[in-house]
Amino acid sequence: MSDPKAKVVILGAGHAGGSMAAFLRQFGHEGPIVLIGDEPIPPYQRPPLSKAWLKGEADAASLALKDRAWYADNGCDLRLGVTATAVNRGDRTVTLSTGETLSYDILVFATGARARKLPVPGADLNGVLELRTAADAEQLKAALGPDRRLAIVGGGYVGLEAAASARALGAHAMVLERESRILARVACPQLSDFFTAYHQARGVRFELGVEIAGFEGEDGQVRRVRLADGRAVDCDAVLVGIGAIPNDDLARASGLECVNGIVVDLDARTADPAVFSIGDVTHRPLPLYDRMVRLESVPNALEQAKVAAGVIAGRPPLTPEVPWFWSDQFDLKLQIAGMPFDADAILVRGDPATAKFAIFHLKGDQIQAVEAVNSPPEFMMGKQLIGNRKPVSRERLADTTVSMKEVAA
Amino acid sequence: MAKITYIEHSGAEHTVDVKTGLSVMEGAIKNNVPGIDADCGGACACATCHVYVDAAFEGKTGEKSAMEESMLDFAENVEPNSRLSCQIKVTDELDGLIVRLPESQH
Ligand SMILES: Cc1cc2nc3c(=O)[nH]c(=O)nc-3n(C[C@H](O)[C@H](O)[C@H](O)COP(=O)(O)OP(=O)(O)OC[C@H]3O[C@@H](n4cnc5c(N)ncnc54)[C@H](O)[C@@H]3O)c2cc1C
Ligand code: FES
Numbered sequence: 001m002s003d004p005k006a007k008v009v010i011l012g013a014g015h016a017g018g019s020m021a022a023f024l025r026q027f028g029h030e031g032p033i034v035l036i037g038d039e040p041i042p043p044y045q046r047p048p049l050s051k052a053w054l055k056g057e058a059d060a061a062s063l064a065l066k067d068r069a070w071y072a073d074n075g076c077d078l079r080l081g082v083t084a085t086a087v088n089r090g091d092r093t094v095t096l097s098t099g100e101t102l103s104y105d106i107l108v109f110a111t112g113a114r115a116r117k118l119p120v121p122g123a124d125l126n127g128v129l130e131l132r133t134a135a136d137a138e139q140l141k142a143a144l145g146p147d148r149r150l151a152i153v154g155g156g157y158v159g160l161e162a163a164a165s166a167r168a169l170g171a172h173a174m175v176l177e178r179e180s181r182i183l184a185r186v187a188c189p190q191l192s193d194f195f196t197a198y199h200q201a202r203g204v205r206f207e208l209g210v211e212i213a214g215f216e217g218e219d220g221q222v223r224r225v226r227l228a229d230g231r232a233v234d235c236d237a238v239l240v241g242i243g244a245i246p247n248d249d250l251a252r253a254s255g256l257e258c259v260n261g262i263v264v265d266l267d268a269r270t271a272d273p274a275v276f277s278i279g280d281v282t283h284r285p286l287p288l289y290d291r292m293v294r295l296e297s298v299p300n301a302l303e304q305a306k307v308a309a310g311v312i313a314g315r316p317p318l319t320p321e322v323p324w325f326w327s328d329q330f331d332l333k334l335q336i337a338g339m340p341f342d343a344d345a346i347l348v349r350g351d352p353a354t355a356k357f358a359i360f361h362l363k364g365d366q367i368q369a370v371e372a373v374n375s376p377p378e379f380m381m382g383k384q385l386i387g388n389r390k391p392v393s394r395e396r397l398a399d400t401t402v403s404m405k406e407v408a409a
Numbered sequence: 410m411a412k413i414t415y416i417e418h419s420g421a422e423h424t425v426d427v428k429t430g431l432s433v434m435e436g437a438i439k440n441n442v443p444g445i446d447a448d449c450g451g452a453c454a455c456a457t458c459h460v461y462v463d464a465a466f467e468g469k470t471g472e473k474s475a476m477e478e479s480m481l482d483f484a485e486n487v488e489p490n491s492r493l494s495c496q497i498k499v500t501d502e503l504d505g506l507i508v509r510l511p512e513s514q515h
Pocket of ligand 2: 434446447448449450451452453454455456457458493494495496
């Protein structure tokens with residue numbers, strides 16, 4: 001039921017939306033493409049905002065997915081600084097903040113996620129920042145420099161990457177985390193311990209198990225974080241990195257099913273055959289684990305963009321990918337493949353003291369997930385083994401004298 | 410600026426001008442050359458920017474880091490002239506560079 005002339009309207013000009021426009025053209029779609037984005041710049045990559053870009057090792061131009069000219073040259077009507085305000089699925093139209101109404105044959109929600117706010121007194125002071133967009137990142141960068149003090153609320157990946165980048169710029173970094181360990185929602189305790197120690201050895205300080213009472217300032221500028229136990233942490237800026245919330249409000253209002261994100265099937269399609277959704281905003285099936293999940297990662301955004309574009313262009317279906325993610329902190333490269341669902345054992349291969357090791361999550365003799373630090377073979381081979389469900393021997397996996405290729409043989 | 414020719418597995422050739430300082434991967438992505446996926450955007454984390462460097466340029470593309478070497482080792486159809494194109498910085502010396510692309514990056 002693909003229609004090469006269909007008019008595709010994509011809401012959200014982020015990593016998923018921008019990539020989908022490119023895949024559609026690459027796959028030969030001939031119909032008009034309209035890409036609506038509320039940010040002022042063409043689609044760009046967010047990962048470097050807390051890493052290479054923040055440290056000054058990558059320039060803004062290198063973040064863009066495509067040069068601006070690409071959109072015009074490829075018949076893609078890129079509408080920047082424009083917000084979609086309503087969707088009417090009955091007559092297949094979208095209302096924009098400009099007052100216009102656009103019709104569509106196929107609609108794609110690629111609205112991503114927004115930074116979760118901390119609802120405490122002082123959250124609106126100058127210097128209380130978040131990190132989701134390039135504009136946020138500009139503000140954070142301006143607040144960092146030698147001896148500036150950054151308080152980071154939330155010990156997730158974004159917070160830890162920002163802490164590492166702040167240290168690289170000579171700033172002080174203090175991570176304030178509500179849970180008893182960092183990365184509590186996304187990594188196993190062994191990995192949390194490793195990252196805590198690695199950061200501490202490089203001057204990052206941690207307060208774990210603390211609740212934030214509020215932010216206090218002078219002349220409208222934040223000066224300290226007040227903890228619920230009464231203590232204060234002096235600072236020049238605060239980064240609030242406590243997770244993201246899917247931008248599924250429009251979809252919900254249009255009557256589409258949302259469960260922590262827009263519910264889609266393996267084709268990235270919603271229950272309405274004319275409406276797709278891709279990227280951080282989706283609640284999607286993960287067949288390898290027989291579950292529905294919401295993922296926040298570039299590989300996920302790319303996979304769904306490619307799948308949806310392929311369906312629209314009438315291409316053969318793709319094999320579902322193993323979810324994966326990476327993070328750079330100091331000289332560490334963390335690569336994660338799979339999800340530790342239903343795992344009954346954790347196996348560490350290599351010695352964390354050498355900063356080169358991998359943690360495998362096993363269900364019986366199958367690998368469910370691998371968290372690899374400076375260990376590409378463990379990541380690459382682990383990812384394959386997760387995907388093809390091949391059983392492995394725990395003893396051989398734990399033995400670093402047996403190469404990963406031999407483990408998989 | 411360097412002229413770089415990307416040759417797809419099908420034989421289709423794309424010759425584009427790439428600014429020095431960009432990577433060979435970025436040169437392909439910005440110019441919409443198909444066949445290089447670059448899922449991680451150049452972080453040396455995905456190995457989906459695999460290319461084969463033409464023999465005439467093998468000495469000019471710089472040394473592989475241990476990380477690149479290790480990632481490449483697990484890509485498909487690796488040859489001695491295989492590189493991750495996000496790890497090759499474009500210099501004036503690379504003007505005329507020819508890279509061939511594998512059948513698939515996944
Ligand atoms: C600092 C940071 C570091 C990260 N690091 C990594 C990493 O190392 N590895 C990794 O895999 N992932 C990383 N991620 C996650 C990754 O960037 C996201 O998964 C990816 O951007 C998701 O793409 P998306 O298009 O779904 O959402 P987004 O990129 O968020 O794009 C959605 C766009 O839609 C716009 N929008 C929303 N509503 C509307 C509307 N109504 N009208 C118009 N426009 C709208 C938004 O403003 C936004 O521009 C990181 C994210 C951040 C913020
Ligand atoms: S782009 Fe991912 S390794 Fe080169």
